[in-house]
Amino acid sequence: SIRLQTTVADAISSRVGLTAALCGIAFVIALVVAIPLGVRSAVRAGGASDRTASALAVVxxxxxxxxxxxxxxxxxxxxxxxxxVYGAGSGGLDTLWHLVLxxxxxALGLGAIILKLTRTAMLRELEADYVTSARARGLSERSVQRIALRNAAIPIVTGASLVLTFLVGGTVLAETTFALPGL
Structure with missing residues (x-):
């Protein structure tokens, strides 16, 4: 890099850690929030929580x-x-604190996609014949939902991993907005 007076490999390697940490934290936040909201939205389809989750996803x-x-x-x-307000902190927990916002x-945009994926996959599974059979056998609704979520996890994980690749591109705007020295 002419501007940094160093090799491009050195310039990238010194900044990739922060970007990777930011992507990882955002991905975890999105999963932890969006999957339970998507499941709740599917279980209560048409209800207030479903409409609220759908509105949040649109936003x-x-x-x-x-x-x-x-x-x-x-x-x-x-x-x-x-x-x-800005910067990456001085390392350790300070850096983690600077990466929260x-x-x-x-995570907001990523979580919206994962929420919609989860809701769609769960709705499809909850309408399947094996779910009707499980309910007829007398399984609790919580057990039925757990079984459905296990089967719905395949498209959720696949979709989330595909969306994760686009997350790296979105970090450029966040890093610029928050004055982070990432890629």
Whole structure:
């Protein structure tokens, strides 16, 4: 790199760790929030929680990353000064603390996709014949949902892993918005 006066490999290797950490944290947040919301949305299809989850998914898919980032910065770094405004911190837990808002920013869009995938897969499984059979045998609704989720996990994992590849491209906007020294 001419600007950094170093080789491109060195420039990338010094910054890839932060980007990978940001992607990993955002992916975990998206999975932990979106899968339970998607399951609840499918189990209560047509109800208030389903409509709320669908509205959140639409917002998550529609909102641009930089706008979400700026909104989160304003609310949680300026108005309620809970999180740092910019930078990557000094390492360790400080860096993790600096990555929370950017990770939430990225997780919103990713979580919306995973929520819709989970809801669709669970609805398909809950309408399957084996679920009707399990209910007829007297299994509890929680057991039936667990069995359905196990079978719905295949498209969820496949879709989530495909979406993960696009997450790396989305980190550019989040890193720019939060002044992170990533890729």
């Amino acid at each position: 998550g898919l529609s909102a641009p990353t930089f706008a979400v980032g700026l909104l989160l910065l304003y609310v949680f770094a300026y108005y309620l000064p809970v999180f740092p 950017p990770a939430i920013t990225l």
